[in-house]
Amino acid sequence: MQSISALKAGARGRGLLILAAAALAWAAGGFSSRRYVSPFPPPSEMRVPAVGATGDMMALALGARRLFADLWFIRLMQYYGTREFSGEEESESAGHNHEAEEHYGEGKYPLFLPMARHVLEVDPAFTAAGLYGAASLAFNMKRGDEATELLNYALKYNPRGRSGATQFSEDRWKYLTMLAAVGYSKSGNPVAVAEAIAPILKDPDCPVMLKQLAAFLNKKAGNYAAAAVIYADIAATSRDEAYVKNARRELEKLAGIKRQGPARGASR
Amino acid sequence: MRNLLIIRAVAFNSFVESVRNRFFTLFAVFAFTAVYASVLAGVMAVDQEARVLADFGLALIELTALAYSLFAASSTLLREAETKTIYLVFSRPVPRWAYLAGKLCGALLTAGLMLVVMAAMHLSLLAFRGFGLPAFYAWALAGTFLKLAVIISFAFFVSLFSTSAVSTLVIASIMWTLGHFASEARFLAERAPGIQGAVLTAFLWLIPNLQLFNARDAAGAASPLGLAVLFPAAAWVAASCLGALWLLSRKEF
Numbered sequence: 001m002q003s004i005s006a007l008k009a010g011a012r013g014r015g016l017l018i019l020a021a022a023a024l025a026w027a028a029g030g031f032s033s034r035r036y037v038s039p040f041p042p043p044s045e046m047r048v049p050a051v052g053a054t055g056d057m058m059a060l061a062l063g064a065r066r067l068f069a070d071l072w073f074i075r076l077m078q079y080y081g082t083r084e085f086s087g088e089e090e091s092e093s094a095g096h097n098h099e100a101e102e103h104y105g106e107g108k109y110p111l112f113l114p115m116a117r118h119v120l121e122v123d124p125a126f127t128a129a130g131l132y133g134a135a136s137l138a139f140n141m142k143r144g145d146e147a148t149e150l151l152n153y154a155l156k157y158n159p160r161g162r163s164g165a166t167q168f169s170e171d172r173w174k175y176l177t178m179l180a181a182v183g184y185s186k187s188g189n190p191v192a193v194a195e196a197i198a199p200i201l202k203d204p205d206c207p208v209m210l211k212q213l214a215a216f217l218n219k220k221a222g223n224y225a226a227a228a229v230i231y232a233d234i235a236a237t238s239r240d241e242a243y244v245k246n247a248r249r250e251l252e253k254l255a256g257i258k259r260q261g262p263a264r265g266a267s268r
Numbered sequence: 269m270r271n272l273l274i275i276r277a278v279a280f281n282s283f284v285e286s287v288r289n290r291f292f293t294l295f296a297v298f299a300f301t302a303v304y305a306s307v308l309a310g311v312m313a314v315d316q317e318a319r320v321l322a323d324f325g326l327a328l329i330e331l332t333a334l335a336y337s338l339f340a341a342s343s344t345l346l347r348e349a350e351t352k353t354i355y356l357v358f359s360r361p362v363p364r365w366a367y368l369a370g371k372l373c374g375a376l377l378t379a380g381l382m383l384v385v386m387a388a389m390h391l392s393l394l395a396f397r398g399f400g401l402p403a404f405y406a407w408a409l410a411g412t413f414l415k416l417a418v419i420i421s422f423a424f425f426v427s428l429f430s431t432s433a434v435s436t437l438v439i440a441s442i443m444w445t446l447g448h449f450a451s452e453a454r455f456l457a458e459r460a461p462g463i464q465g466a467v468l469t470a471f472l473w474l475i476p477n478l479q480l481f482n483a484r485d486a487a488g489a490a491s492p493l494g495l496a497v498l499f500p501a502a503a504w505v506a507a508s509c510l511g512a513l514w515l516l517s518r519k520e521f
Contacts, residue, residue, distance in 0.1 A: 015514055022510035029503030030473045032496075033480050038451035040485075062331070063415075063448040063478060065485040067323045074312050074320070123485070128316060159486070208315050240314045 039124070039159035040065065046121045047114065059122055069123030076115045076129070080136060083107070112137060113146045117153055124157035127171045131200065132207035134178050139193070139213050144186040151179050174200050190217045194226075201230060208238045215250065228254045271366045278362075278370020279377060286340055286378040299332040299386045303393055310397065318394070322402040325390035326484050330412045333382045334444065337416050341375050341423035342436035364516045368509060372421055379416045383409055404483060407493045411483035414501045418476050419444055421508035428515035447478030476504045 048056050052072070059068035116133030119126055130150065138147035155175050177200055184192035194217035200206050201214055215230035231254070234247035306324030313320040348354040357367060387409055391401065402408075423440040430436045446453070450472065457468035479485075480500060483493040 011517070015517055018510050018514040018517065022507045022514060025503045025507035025510060027473060029476060029500040029507060032503065033477045033500040036451070036477060036480055038455075038479065040451070042455050043452045044455075060452060061445040061448055062327070063482040063485055064323075064327045066319075067327045070309075070313060070316065070320045070323050073316065074309075077314070128319075238315060239317055 041121055041124060041157045045157070047118065049114065049118060052118070056122065065123050066126075069119050069126050069129070072115065072119045072122060073126065073129045073132075076112070076119060076133070079115060080109060080112060107141065109141060112141065113143075113150060116150055120150070120154050120157065124154065125159050125171075127154075127158070127174060128205040128207055130154040130158075131174060131178055131205060131210060134175075134182065135197075135207060135210045135213065138178075138182040138185050140209075144182050147182045148179065151175050151182070171205075174203060174205065191221045194218050194221065194223070198226075201233070208234055208240055208243045211238075212243060212246070215247075219250070219254070224254050224257060271363060274362055274366045275370040275373060278357075278367055279373035282344065282371050282374025283377045283381075285344075286374065287381070289340075296382075296385065299328065299382075300389055302328045302332065303386065303390050307393060307397065317397070318399040318402070321394055321397060321399065322405070323484070325393070326405075326408050326412075329383060329386040329390060329409075330415075330484070332386060333379055333412065333416060334419065336382060337375060337379045337420050338423055338437055338440050339433075340378060341420045342427050342430075342440065343433040344371060344375070345424065345427050346433055346436075365513050368424070368513055368516060372424060372505075372509060375420045375424075376413075376417055379420065380413060383413060383416075407483040411481040411493050411497075414481040414497065415444075415447075415478050418447075418478065418481075418501055418504045418508075421505045421512070422476075425508040425512040425515070428512055428519075443475070444478065446475045448482070450475050450477035451479050476500070 046056065055068055055071065059065050112133070116129065116137070119129040119133070123129075134147040134151045134154075137143045137150065155172065158171050158175070177196060181193045181196035184190075184196055194214050197210060197214050201211055211230050211234050215227045215234070218224075218227035218230065228251060231247040231250045235244050235251065238244050238247070303325050306321055306328065309324055310317040310321040345354075348357075358364070387405075391405075394400070394402075419440055422443055423436055426439045427433070427436040430439065453468065453472055453475070457465050457472060459465070460468055477500070480497045481493065486493070
């Protein structure tokens with residue numbers, strides 16, 4: 001009888017030891033992870049749109065920020081892709097089809113900045129979205145201040161731009177270059193804008209819209225060779241049929257200008 | 269050596285049982301369909317198709333593997349108790365820790381196999397659409413595996429005191445969600461005044477920070493998944509296993 005109770009006491013003692021070891025191990029896990037610094041903006045920086053609150057909650061709860069940033073970016077493109085027609089604009093555009101490229105993407109789009117910013121709030125490493133948003137605001141909608149605000153936010157929270165990151169300059173330079181281009185745009189210097197954004201054009205994060213803008217600015221400045229190179233790149237690499245078709249059309253035009261001679265071409 | 273052979277036998281048995289389970293087939297079909305559906309979403313993203321395809325696929329792979337792993341982990345011990353298989357096992361000289369270790373290894377092998385099979389499907393789809401291997405892909409899969417290891421072992425622990433597989437599933441899913449919110453919760457705890465902050469900080473010690481292993485989302489960071497994350501993962505897995513062993517040792521089989 002005594003030996004059974006002794007065995008039970010021994011088992012209880014072993015059980016308590018196991019339980020203590022479990023608690024210690026769990027605490028060790030917590031202790032070793034306490035230095036973890038989240039690469040994402042703090043929750044206080046998130047301005048959740050009313051329609052996207054559930055999505056944002058899912059993004060955080062499932063650890064799927066990139067996926068939900070992608071969805072926000074698709075929403076942004078759909079929003080920006082829906083043309084804002086007014087009677088006046090409609091009659092004007094009917095008479096000036098050849099200026100379509102110059103006026104591409106113009107409009108008010110009041111939700112553009114909050115939506116573009118929200119993509120970066122969810123995934124601050126989404127550089128292509130940051131560049132797309134800033135370029136659209138600055139060069140298409142002529143809202144340089146909002147573009148600067150977006151770029152400053154992107155610079156502040158880009159995980160590669162944070163101190164201690166090994167690839168410090170990897171994305172930072174793209175935003176800084178874009179900031180310079182926005183500055184030139186504000187001062188009404190399209191040639192300087194084209195020169196400023198030239199280094200970004202070769203980057204895989206470069207939005208095709210920015211390439212299109214660079215090609216257009218080069219063409220306008222009479223720099224046909226540079227414009228042709230950019231259009232050829234769009235035709236070869238873009239997956240957007242509209243941009244590809246436009247690039248092919250422009251390449252044909254530029255080839256025509258080249259055949260006619262530089263003197264006549266420059267006068268166009 | 270004998271105990272290692274026991275662990276291997278239990279793990280192999282558990283693995284084969286999982287693979288033969290019709291739910292495994294169902295999940296594989298679901299994963300294939302879901303990953304294929306991500307192609308449609310990718311098309312909508314135009315020039316960001318590669319990124320969207322990669323993100324969609326990786327998220328779906330993780331959620332599918334999580335669903336199956338949790339289902340298996342929450343029901344396996346209960347089922348063996350209900351079918352009295354566990355009595356047969358423990359009537360032989362099988363230590364309880366070896367049985368538990370074998371079950372965990374079997375569950376991890378199953379999760380690993382699911383990840384590999386679904387990743388192969390996903391990469392085939394990416395290749396079919398003309399895209400290469402995303403730079404962070406292996407890190408993302410490794411991170412997902414670590415997250416699954418932590419949550420599977422936790423589900424084993426919970427299944428030994430919960431009344432049904434469903435309640436285990438619910439508790440483990442809540443832990444999964446809280447684990448991803450850990451960074452935000454810490455931010456709030458640091459700003460909460462007085463006793464509130466202290467209580468919240470103490471509560472955070474109970475939650476494993478799964479964001480540590482979330483290399484999928486940290487793909488833009490300089491180092492998506494450092495070697496240092498192996499220690500907390502091992503600590504949380506060990507803690508859950510020890511807790512499960514304590515509960516198992518209190519049961520009379």
